[in-house]
Amino acid sequence: MTHKLALIGFGGVGQGFVNILREKFVELHVKHQLSFQVVSISDLYKGSLHHPDGLDLDLVMASIRETGTLEHYPDQPDLVRGLSSLETIEQTNAHSIVEMTFTDVLTGQPAIDHCIRAFANKRNVVMTNKGPVALAYETLSKQARENGVRWLFEGAVMSGTPALRLPQTTLVGNEITEIKGILNGTTNYMLMRMEDGLDYETALEEAQKLGYAEADPTADVEGFDVMYKVLILANVVLGFPLKPADVHREGISSLTPTQIEEAKAEQKRWKLIGSIQKTGEGVKASVRPEKLALDDPLAGVSGAMNAITYSCDLSGPITLVGAGAGIKETGFAVLIDLIQIERDYL
Template sequence: MAHKVDLIGFGGVGQGFVEILREKGWKLKKEHLDFKVVSISDLYKGSLHHPDGLCLDKVMSSIKETGSLDSYPDQPGLIRGWSTQETIEKSNADSVVEMTFTDVVTGQPAIDHCTWAFSNKKNVVMTNKGPVALAYDTLSKLARENGVRWSFEGAVMSGSPALRLPLETLTGNDINEIRGILNGTTNYMLMRMEEGLSYKEALQEAKEKGYAEADPTADVEGYDVLYKVLILANVVLGVPLKRDDVTCEGITGVTQSAIEEAKRSGKCWKLIGSLKRTEEGVKGSVAPEMVTLDDPLAGVSGAMNAITYQCDLSGPITLVGAGAGIKETGFAVLIDLIHMERGR
């Protein structure tokens, strides 16, 4: 039986996920995995629902023709115009895939989307950091009470399994410390500053390449990494750290003279998100650090991400991979859905 899915938000990641289903659908079915998109709801592109599933070829044709879902052809049983709340509450989906933009201060509207889904006995897969970082305990409890699952692999390192690796593959270890490069924009900028660009030039280039947003504050001030550190604390270490528990400093204070000093010392600058178990409890921080060149994080260049887990049994394990990208994040959605389906 097909696993029915609502897509809430249909920007780059949502369209990337649909393209993966179009490309890989036949292969998934051979492995007895059949995902059927029954609803799409987007604030700007419109909404569609059909209980038997939408034709993904026609969905993408409509987007390419009009930038919206307006030209998707009418058919018996098709419903247009549901709000996001109506889509989540009224559709016959098993799972809601939440891919809207989140206000990282409030976690909204994605927190509400999770609440509506769980209250209606629907699983949630999401790529949003906000709800996991800001409302993990509350939403986890609500999901458990309603007998549904909540997955968010894509919220930390996109398609790289930064959560599934420690929770599943490394289970049995005590993880005493986590250190990571969790923001590709700032890692790219620091690399280019090492190569001679000024901070301003590196930021401009990052914008031109699409790594940095028009407003890069969340990246350069470290807030993006801060929320990922909170997710790792809550989910991997089981410690309910809050925003004010983690010290946060971005890269805006890293000068060209500091870059040169690091080179003379045989080191390089990286923006590091870290968690460490101490006698006083788990300490979290986000800050630029001069790391030695033999540190596995030192060799991670460009917009790549990496994370090192210090394990008592297996020793240090480092995962390196893309921390962003439409296809990579679409894959994170797919793998979460596959795990849900196999666990049914």
């Protein structure tokens, strides 16, 4: 059966995902017997399209290249333009909603409302947004179960690197007692450059020029981005319903060149670490700069890469290293979630 998709939000990740579908169509169909068809795209700024028999993705991308919008997609019988995101979720024939809007991490909106509406209309949701998973995991998981649909979000923690799927599948049977990781590429790059001798301000400016840091870098450098990922890991992997107030958070903006040099003299290296530990009283969670010994697997992770270590009672510590961001990588995270839905239905 062809798996029909509605894309909500069509920025870099959405376009990257469409390009993956174009590039991998034959391989997915022939090698894996998978068929995905985009029937709807709805974007607040680029416009919206729906055709019940599927959109021509080559023409979609041609319109984006020409105008930056969907307005040059050719008219044809049964083509519908102008549906809002909620109308697209409610009225189209998509089996799954791929939610890729820009979402406020403080409120989780509009993605939370998109999930609620999709579940009520018996549609699966795949998303890359952190906010809804970090802030409303229990509520949304319950609604998805009650409506008999799936809600997957691999890309919310480490993009296309399977930081969630690894503990949920391959490591099943272990008790995971601690999770700690480098979950923000911007700060990891900055700390590497500060170890090279740059001060904080120069390292930040360089990260911004390279596109790693936003014009307002607060979410990265003050640890908010990592905090939301810690919340996701606590809720999803360990089953502890932590809230933002439960996580001790410190960023890297107060680290000084003196502290960097002191760590080097001690044969250690500063990393911004998101950590969750099981204790006798429950779970202790934090985001803070930590000095790691050079033989710690996380200490050797350089540049904008991410890494995560799961401490397991049977298999011992397992460290996963990979890209934590990127258009193609995040588009791949969407694809692997959709493939998981298909395989679960077999």
